Amino acid sequence: MVKLKDVCIGLSLAVVAAIVSYLIISYNIASVAPEANRPLANMFLENVFNSEKWWLWAGSPEAVTSILWDYRGIDTVYETAVFFLAIIASIALVRTLKLTPETSGRGFGLTVIAKTVTNIVFASIPIVAYSIAVHGHLTPGGGFQGGSAFAVAPLLAISVFSLRVIVMRGWSKDRLLALRTTGLLLIGLIAIIVVALSALKGIIAYVMQNQPKPWAPAGLSAIVDFINPTLISGTLFWLNISEFLAVGAGLSLVFVLLVSPTKMLDVEVEEK
Amino acid sequence: MTKRIIASIIATTLFLMAIYIVYTGAITPMDILLGLVGSSIIASFTADMLLRNPNKLIDVRRWLYFLAYAFIYLTVIELKAHLQVVKIILHPKTPVNPSIVRIPYEVTSDYAKTTIANSITNTPGTVVVDIDDIRKVFYVHWINAKSIEDREARKHVSSTFEKYAKKIFD
Numbered sequence: 001m002v003k004l005k006d007v008c009i010g011l012s013l014a015v016v017a018a019i020v021s022y023l024i025i026s027y028n029i030a031s032v033a034p035e036a037n038r039p040l041a042n043m044f045l046e047n048v049f050n051s052e053k054w055w056l057w058a059g060s061p062e063a064v065t066s067i068l069w070d071y072r073g074i075d076t077v078y079e080t081a082v083f084f085l086a087i088i089a090s091i092a093l094v095r096t097l098k099l100t101p102e103t104s105g106r107g108f109g110l111t112v113i114a115k116t117v118t119n120i121v122f123a124s125i126p127i128v129a130y131s132i133a134v135h136g137h138l139t140p141g142g143g144f145q146g147g148s149a150f151a152v153a154p155l156l157a158i159s160v161f162s163l164r165v166i167v168m169r170g171w172s173k174d175r176l177l178a179l180r181t182t183g184l185l186l187i188g189l190i191a192i193i194v195v196a197l198s199a200l201k202g203i204i205a206y207v208m209q210n211q212p213k214p215w216a217p218a219g220l221s222a223i224v225d226f227i228n229p230t231l232i233s234g235t236l237f238w239l240n241i242s243e244f245l246a247v248g249a250g251l252s253l254v255f256v257l258l259v260s261p262t263k264m265l266d267v268e269v270e271e272k
Numbered sequence: 273m274t275k276r277i278i279a280s281i282i283a284t285t286l287f288l289m290a291i292y293i294v295y296t297g298a299i300t301p302m303d304i305l306l307g308l309v310g311s312s313i314i315a316s317f318t319a320d321m322l323l324r325n326p327n328k329l330i331d332v333r334r335w336l337y338f339l340a341y342a343f344i345y346l347t348v349i350e351l352k353a354h355l356q357v358v359k360i361i362l363h364p365k366t367p368v369n370p371s372i373v374r375i376p377y378e379v380t381s382d383y384a385k386t387t388i389a390n391s392i393t394n395t396p397g398t399v400v401v402d403i404d405d406i407r408k409v410f411y412v413h414w415i416n417a418k419s420i421e422d423r424e425a426r427k428h429v430s431s432t433f434e435k436y437a438k439k440i441f442d
Contacts (some may be wrong), residue, residue, distance in 0.1 A: 116386035122320035127288045130310040227301035
C-alpha cells in the first residue's frame, strides 16, 4: 500500500525540481547552451577539412580527433604520458603481487550458459573497439575510446570466467605493461617522425606536425592510394592505433590488478 | 590437430569480419584490409574459446536446421508464448501458478545447452534460474506451471527447443 509519507516526499521533491528548473531557465541563473555555434566552433568546422585552406586543415572530417591529435596534439601526448605514469604508480603500489594461475583464485566462474554467451561477446568486443580506433579520423571515436571499449572484454571475462582463467590465457602483468609501453613509444615515435623525415631534406618541421604549413612544408600525406584513394589523415590514423594499444592494455592491466585478491598481496609481503 | 586450429581461426576471422563490416558500415578496400588484419589477430587469441570442432560448421544440414529453428522460434513459438502471457495479464483473476521446476536435458555441447536455456528464457513466462551440469537439469521458473514433474514439465517447456538444439549443435 502507498503510504501518505511517501506521497508527500514524492510530491515535495517534484515541486522543488519544478521550481528550481523554472528559475534556472527563466532567470538565466545557469547558462543554457545557445542554439548557434560559437565563433571558435565555426572556425574549427570551417578549417578542419577544408583543402583550399591547406595551411589550416587537419586532413580529417572529424573535428574532435583533429583538435586532439593535430591542433593541440602535444597536449594529448602529455595527457597519455600522465595516464601512463598513473598506471605505473598503481602498479608500484602492488609491486609484490605475482599473478600466476596458482595464486589467482579457484577459477569456477559462472554457469555454462553465461560462459558460452560471454565467449562470443568476448571475441566481438575487441573487433568493435578496433573499428572505433581505426576509424577515429572519420567517425566519432578514436584511440582512447577504442581502448576503453576494448577493456570491457577483460572486465567481462574476469566476472564471468574468473581471474584465474584470464591469467591462464596469458593476460599477465608484464605482457600488458609491455603492450602499454609499446603504444606509448609508438606515439612518441610518430610525434617526431615528421621532424626526422624533414630534417633529412633540410626542412624545419614541428613536433607532432600532421599537415604541411607554408613555413614548414612537411607532413604525412592525408590521402594514401590503396586500390582507391583512401583518407587516413596523415598521422591521425597511426596515433589512434597507438593510443588504442596504450589505453586498451593500460585499462585491462588496471582491471586485472583491481580484482586480484588481497590475500595474494598479504602472502607476498609476509614472505619478504 | 594443427589443421583444426587453423580451421577454427579462419572461421572465427570470418565471423569477426562480419561483425566488423556491420559495425563499420563501409566496404572500401582499406576497410576490408584493416578488418582482415584486426579480425585475424583477435581470432588467433579467441578461436579456441569459440570453436572446438570446426568441422560442424561445414555441415549444411546443421545450418538448415538452424534456419528452420530461427524461423519457427521467432514466429510461431514466440507468438504463442506471448499470447499466453497476455491472456494471464488481461484475465481479471490473474490465473498463475508460479513454481520452479526441474527440466532435464540430454544434449552434450555447451552451445546446445545455451541455446535451450536462452530459448526458455526468451519466451515469456519461463526463465532459467540455474543449471546443474552434473545432474543435467535446468531449474526453470514457470509463471503458470502445468506440471511440476520433471518429464512432464520438459514436454511443455523445452522439448521443441531440445529437438532442434540437438540437431544444430550436438
